[in-house]
Amino acid sequence: MSSDNPAVEAPETRTRILKAALHLLEASQGRGVRMTDIAKRAGISRQAVYLHFSTRAALLIATTYYLDELKGSEERLVPSRTAQTGLERLDAFIEAWGNYIPEIHGIAKALLAMRDTDEAAAVAWDDRMQDMREGCEAAIGALNRDNMLSPDHSPDQATDILWTMLSVRNWEQLTIECGWPQERYIGTLKSLARRIFVVKGTPG
Amino acid sequence: MSSDNPAVEAPETRTRILKAALHLLEASQGRGVRMTDIAKRAGISRQAVYLHFSTRAALLIATTYYLDELKGSEERLVPSRTAQTGLERLDAFIEAWGNYIPEIHGIAKALLAMRDTDEAAAVAWDDRMQDMREGCEAAIGALNRDNMLSPDHSPDQATDILWTMLSVRNWEQLTIECGWPQERYIGTLKSLARRIFVVKGTPG
DNA sequence: CATGTCAATTGACACGGTGTCAAGTCACAA
DNA sequence: TTGTGACTTGACACCGTGTCAATTGACATG
Structure with a gap:
């Protein structure tokens, strides 16, 4: 497992990645945010990010759901x-x-x-x-x-x-x-x- | 010389490149057109394209002017x-x-x-x-x-x-x-x- | 004819970013 | 003790852009 679906798994790291992605994307208005940057900000190695999200696109998509949750889109x-x-x-x-x-x-x-x-x-x-x-x-x-x-x-x-x-x-x-x-x-x-x-x- | 400005120069190749770029961009709705593709369609090597346009951006920009000319934007x-x-x-x-x-x-x-x-x-x-x-x-x-x-x-x-x-x-x-x-x-x-x-x- | 110039060619290479792979570390649990 | 799982490091492949050096072939000029 450990992929893009919203399954419950060791939350710690996964959400740290999402938080990092969110922060960087907001700060830069979505421009020029690389996997490396996100990993660095989450305090893990770039490769570790791929243990949680198979792809950059998958991470971005997961980030939108995380955001919705945070901001109560519903x-x-x-x-x-x-x-x-x-x-x-x-x-x-x-x-x-x-x-x-x-x-x-x-x-x-x-x-x-x-x-x-x-x-x-x-x-x-x-x-x-x-x-x-x-x-x-x-x-x-x-x-x-x-x-x-x-x-x-x-x-x-x-x-x-x-x-x-x-x-x-x-x-x-x-x-x-x-x-x-x-x-x-x-x-x-x-x-x-x-x-x-x-x-x-x-x-x- | 031989760069991005609209100076007069051996027209042949330059306009062949522009035509090629235009055609490919129109055909693909602007998606996935690489320097290689443009060169191939113009019948020259990829590197030769750089003899006429310093950069992909420069080529695209030149293409817009070429288009305006063709289609009479004025x-x-x-x-x-x-x-x-x-x-x-x-x-x-x-x-x-x-x-x-x-x-x-x-x-x-x-x-x-x-x-x-x-x-x-x-x-x-x-x-x-x-x-x-x-x-x-x-x-x-x-x-x-x-x-x-x-x-x-x-x-x-x-x-x-x-x-x-x-x-x-x-x-x-x-x-x-x-x-x-x-x-x-x-x-x-x-x-x-x-x-x-x-x-x-x-x-x- | 020799020389030079200019457009173009080929092939190699650097860079940046994504994604993959293998081997190793470290902690926690059975 | 042995495993397991999360994570690390380092290396590498792939792609597309852009650069560089050496070469070819045509054409013009002396």
Whole structure:
């Protein structure tokens, strides 16, 4: 055993590796983190890392799960899921996901960089994005049930658009490249989403 | 001499390399194209490529200029620049750029992949994106001059948003991942832009 | 004809990063 | 005592980029 699955095993070292990876990825925004660096920071030899994770991609993927656990990615969605109206749900989802991005940005970027060359990394990333997409779908669906979804878009297309709006790349571009503070990012995305998806005028 | 600048030199081989690079990058959507492959397709040795381009990044950058020349990136902007109203200008710009993306996608993706690790590639890419941004700025400016820009956004912020909407990544996501046909991409982006940027109701 | 120059060739090599393998150490347990 | 399991060290293979030296062949100029 001793591999990439979430089996219970001597936790000590394994989690020390995950912590190390996480720290380095966050600190460097996901760029230029080698197996050597992670091992060094975990206080073990590079080869020992491979005793726990068969591959760099496997380690990165495991790191995302570790992160989710740490940061409670699930609990964050509660407000969105319990929202009464579609509008509230949309807002709550944008807020939950939008504020999660900066926390996962380092590891996300590293995974994203491997996506083009590494099959496993691609699958893992696409999985995560599929999860996120389900949130979008649910928010759009709630809006639709309230008869608040603009007739300009089918639910499917609206989901595609919201999903794209909320991509990690767009967050990067707006906050890092354009220099927007996080609050403005959240605020603007909420208002854009309302403007795009919510029916104009008051529904009959 | 014989390097990365656009100086005139024995064209034959140099352009054969560029053609080869272009072809491979387009065919593979920018993934997994090595110096060896390019050399082979150009019918020369790998080392000979370095007689013309000092570095892989330099070659990719030169390829973008070659592409622009081939596809007439400048002429494409004429309709946008000569548009009478801000609205027309916005539409024309989205159409011009949006239809240019699929043609540059292969090389764009390759350059984008190097952006994180290669300084020169990063600068080159950011340059191109800055050019594109100027188009966004001009379109928003024209809208503003017509008093058609929604008061929800300052011209600067509107430019940031349009620039982000029109990113290559977003095109990728909508067309490739979501499976949108190109026409729908163009149509939807036009209508989104109107909805986001154009003042609601008729201006007083 | 001799000379030089220039593009290109071949073959070898360094570097950096990932992943593998073999042998050895050290602690803890049956 | 013997094993077992986690870990170490050191060496090595693979890949792709970039470099270097020596050679070839064509073409031009004296």
